[in-house]
Amino acid sequence: MPMMMLKGNESTAYAAKLARVKVVPAYPITPSTVFPEKVSELIANGEMDAEFLPVESEHSALSAAIGAAATGVRTMTATASQGLAFMNEILYIASGMRLPIVMAIGNRALAAPVNIWADQQDTMMVRDSGWIHFYAETNQEALDLTIIAFKVSENENVLLPALMGMDAFVLTHTMEPVNVPEQKDVDAFLGEKEINYPVLDPSKPATFGAFVFPEHYMEFRYSQYIAMEHAKKVIDDAFEQFNKIFGRGYSKVSGFQVEDADILFITMGSMTGTARETVRKLREEGEKVGLVKITVFRPFPKDEIIEITKNAKVIAVVDRNISPGFAGAIFTEVAASFTNVKNRPKIIDFILGLGGRDIRVENYEEIYKRSKKAMRGKFEEVQWIDVDEESVKEVEGSL
Amino acid sequence: MNYEDMEFFAPGHRACAGCAAPIIVKWVLKLAGPNTIVVNATGCLEVFSTPYPHSAWRLPWIHVAFENASATASGIEAALKAMGKKEGTNIIVFGGDGGTSDIGIQSLSGMAERGHDVLYVLYDNEAYMNTGIQRSSSTPFGAWTTTSQVGPSKPLGKEEFKKPIADIMAAHKIPYVATANPAFLPDFKAKVQKALSIKGPKFIHTISSCTTGWRHDPSKTIEIMRLATETGIFPLWEIENGDFGHRKITYMPKQRKPVEEYLKPQGRFRHLFSEPEKIKEIQKMVDDWWAQYEHPQ
């Protein structure tokens, strides 16, 4: 299989080509813009056989994707931040209509103030939209998870759209060696697109997007809930099958040095690499620390997280997002996962890396230090790392 | 093939008695025939035709949201092309004036600019009827709505002019733009037929009386829409490829009736009759428009 030097956005464009995506409506936004550019180039070169729609907004990009998916073809788009926010209304309609659309996200901060760098606030904002969420740590993962996303989305027990997040610039614009799969292997993995759901077909008229009264609405929502529950197993199966064909294994959560660790970082996305480095370093210093990486955020891998952290005394969640008035989104999910668990670890939320601030080994060392202290005593539930508290105090006053 | 004896829009929907929208839809679909996919913007038509689990549509039909029917249609067209099935399949959008001239104008303009092979039919009832008669940019000057209320400080109702959406679409230089009135059925049918025979984006602006919002007797729908054209308020024309110099007037009233005849039977204009100079203003606007096309008699 050919190795290529690819940016994250190019990896997802190659994934679209390999998945034989037929319609790509997209709108430029940093840091996702390279995706439509690359798709346009692949089509112009005759390497990809698809309709590219240079629509006039993200809102229309997803609306056109709905039109295409409802007509029965594989469709993919990409966006980030403000673009995803602009799509919000249509995200819920895509999942409510049970359309297997795949979308690559360059995870970026939300305005105001405007900032184009890595931050996971944008996809956390759409947590409840009924989309499956995958997160890549590397560009290889970005390519693989995009292909896997189609497999899961199109499964007849799922039929839900999926997004695949990769951090702005750190992944979207950074070249990495990527093992680009052979077309025949991807064909074998995905199979011909089966139209296993009703489509807009004049020979079989059907009504999509009807007006539904209270006597039926809840059943539609319950169906969506059940489909997302089904996705749990379908994702595991897809990972397993992918591993068989391509020799690269994935799981919803994966551990590093977890067995005897007292303290576990929980990370998602590109920040994981630095966390792994830190774990190695601290292990050399004799510290009992490990790492859990989240690859699938929706459906939330609750059971897997409880299982993999069972020996830990402190879980240090790393959140590259914040819900003002409470905590970061991953903390909320992890903490809620333990609601009915007896011997639960202490769980602390560390907010860092917002708006592209570098996440460094020293930051994780600080998190580790604070978590170790918390092992024995009291602790603040939400702690900000690498933030200039003094300058903010001058304006906002002290808590 | 002629499908005029067939009904693709089934009876039993929940439109108010006297609503013109079903008449428009029914006739467009009769001319389009069964190889058609319909996209509907949010609005009265969408709501009254698809109360789940019922549907009045005997054709594939999709409603996604209020402002994006044109984008949805663009995606459908792209998908049909990708599948090699576009040939012979009509894609028709029905949108209200809110979904077309206001919140949906961006996606409509995008679809037109990109040149998708779609027929867009605006059924213009001149307000947001589904949410209870709020003004839109397509509400005419002087009309009462629930957000252009009439009172001592605001005797006029809507103070702004109607947005000329069909002219705006013609300015996109798309192959075909027309205005049509179901009260002039042969002209209406000819325009729909012509639009369907042309490749690319087509836009037909139809007038669509709303008995509830215009406040007239449900039996008067056709009569009032006929007056809209006979008074010259809603002229019937077509423009091809943005050639404004050759706007073709397809119905030339022999003697335009005074605008009062159209305004009088509608409750939404009742207050104007205590402001006669405003009626004169409306008459002048109509006369000025026609001055370009009428030869001195």
Ligand SMILES: Cc1ncc(C[n+]2csc(CCOP(=O)(O)OP(=O)(O)O)c2C)c(N)n1
């Ligand atoms: C984004 C959004 N904003 C507002 C609404 C509420 N809404 C639904 S229909 C409608 C008015 C529709 O007006 P128009 O397009 O003229 O169609 P009509 O009902 O008059 O036929 C409004 C405001 C909505 N559904 N979506």
Ligand code: SF4
């Ligand atoms: S409110 Fe007006 S547009 Fe809506 S169904 Fe009734 S008559 Fe038709």
Ligand SMILES: [Mg+2]
């Ligand atoms: Mg209206």
